[in-house]
Amino acid sequence: MGITVITASIAAVSSLVAIFLLRIIAVKIGGFLGKMLKFLLAGIFFAIVVHSMAELAEVLNIISGSDLMIIMGVLLTLGSVCFICASYFGFKAIK
Numbered sequence: 001m002g003i004t005v006i007t008a009s010i011a012a013v014s015s016l017v018a019i020f021l022l023r024i025i026a027v028k029i030g031g032f033l034g035k036m037l038k039f040l041l042a043g044i045f046f047a048i049v050v051h052s053m054a055e056l057a058e059v060l061n062i063i064s065g066s067d068l069m070i071i072m073g074v075l076l077t078l079g080s081v082c083f084i085c086a087s088y089f090g091f092k093a094i095k
Helices: 003-028 031-059 065-094
Strands: none
Touching: 003 031, 031 065
């Protein structure tokens, strides 16, 4: 097992654990701040968690490098849209 597989596995597992723990906190927070945190979590999920899992799949030769580039673009776009929505609710929370 190469170092690339180990690091990609650690990235996938640790980001999944982090999103799970943050989700527990998000459920307990209500209002616009809670919505903001939920969109941040969705953005992190798409931009980091699923992204790291796709990279692990590429390292394990489950998907090709060219497919990974397409997947990364889509995931980063979805994550960025969620971050924009989170910003909207964040501004509403501080008004």
